[in-house]
Amino acid sequence: MHDLPPRFWPIFFELYESLPRQGPGSRACTGKALELCRDLPSAPAILDLGCGVGGQTLHLAELTLGTIVALDNHVPSIDRLRATVAERGLAGRIRPMVGDMANPGLPPKTFDLVWSEGALYNIGIENALRVCRGLLRSGGYLAFTDAVWRKENPPPEVKASFDMDYPTMGRVPDALASIERGGLSLIGHFTLPDAVWWDDFYTPMELRIGEMRGKYSDDADALAVLDRLAQEPAMHRSYSDYYAYEFFVVRSKN
Numbered sequence: 001m002h003d004l005p006p007r008f009w010p011i012f013f014e015l016y017e018s019l020p021r022q023g024p025g026s027r028a029c030t031g032k033a034l035e036l037c038r039d040l041p042s043a044p045a046i047l048d049l050g051c052g053v054g055g056q057t058l059h060l061a062e063l064t065l066g067t068i069v070a071l072d073n074h075v076p077s078i079d080r081l082r083a084t085v086a087e088r089g090l091a092g093r094i095r096p097m098v099g100d101m102a103n104p105g106l107p108p109k110t111f112d113l114v115w116s117e118g119a120l121y122n123i124g125i126e127n128a129l130r131v132c133r134g135l136l137r138s139g140g141y142l143a144f145t146d147a148v149w150r151k152e153n154p155p156p157e158v159k160a161s162f163d164m165d166y167p168t169m170g171r172v173p174d175a176l177a178s179i180e181r182g183g184l185s186l187i188g189h190f191t192l193p194d195a196v197w198w199d200d201f202y203t204p205m206e207l208r209i210g211e212m213r214g215k216y217s218d219d220a221d222a223l224a225v226l227d228r229l230a231q232e233p234a235m236h237r238s239y240s241d242y243y244a245y246e247f248f249v250v251r252s253k254n
């Protein structure tokens with residue numbers, strides 16, 4: 001992170017906060033993972049950790065009859081989700097909340113389902129699995145996505161990119177071993193199709209980067225940041241066969 005251009009974070013947040021979601025995922029994948037949670041009560045108590053602006057939170061509200069606590073530590077994302085929830089009349093179903101998933105301050109053994117798309121790695125997967133397990137009712141489910149390597153020897157720019165954001169990223173068997181060590185039972189897992197990296201994430205990101213290039217056309221620092229941010233979808237276009245997002249559905253044993 002030491003070689004970031006000046007004004008990286010404000011421009012990064014301006015871009016990311018405007019996107020429909022902040023990572024790869026889709027309603028269909030959320031639905032597919034949800035179908036694996038076969039014994040949920042009819043109106044489950046759900047916790048969505050690292051919800052961002054709530055892309056998957058809103059899908060969970062459509063796909064279940066449950067109530068959802070949606071937690072993220074980035075205040076503007078929670079503000080945006082609060083506005084969406086109010087607009088859509090979902091205040092009785094979704095409670096957006098600013099908080100740290102490492103220490104969410106929620107009562108233990110409360111949730112039938114803990115959900116997290118692309119966020120748990122921020123506090124270390126094994127630590128996150130321990131936190132989630134403590135929040136689940138006996139027999140409750142945890143569904144989460146995590147980035148994984150698919151091939152050995154990624155090109156240096158791909159390795160460098162993930163080393164900066166997720167240096168401990170492993171392969172699917174590594175994640176399965178963490179799940180086993182965390183005292184959770186595997187129900188199933190699947191790889192997110194490549195289209196979901198684009199539909200609600202990289203395609204709107206590239207469009208927005210184009211708009212922001214116009215807005216900042218006289219601002220060399222901002223343009224340098226946008227060039228840097230544009231490298232991520234460009235890298236994915238060339239090297240997506242080296243890495244993927246995997247959805248894991250697991251269950252508390254007790």
Ligand SMILES: C[S@@+](CC[C@H](N)C(=O)[O-])C[C@H]1O[C@@H](n2cnc3c(N)ncnc32)[C@H](O)[C@@H]1O
Binds near residue numbers: 050073
């Ligand atoms: C890759 S984004 C995924 C957002 C959303 N789940 C989605 O798929 O669109 C990761 C999210 O985790 C949040 N996050 C990172 N560390 C966190 C922490 N310690 N506590 C709560 N949220 C955190 C970030 O603010 C960000 O919104």
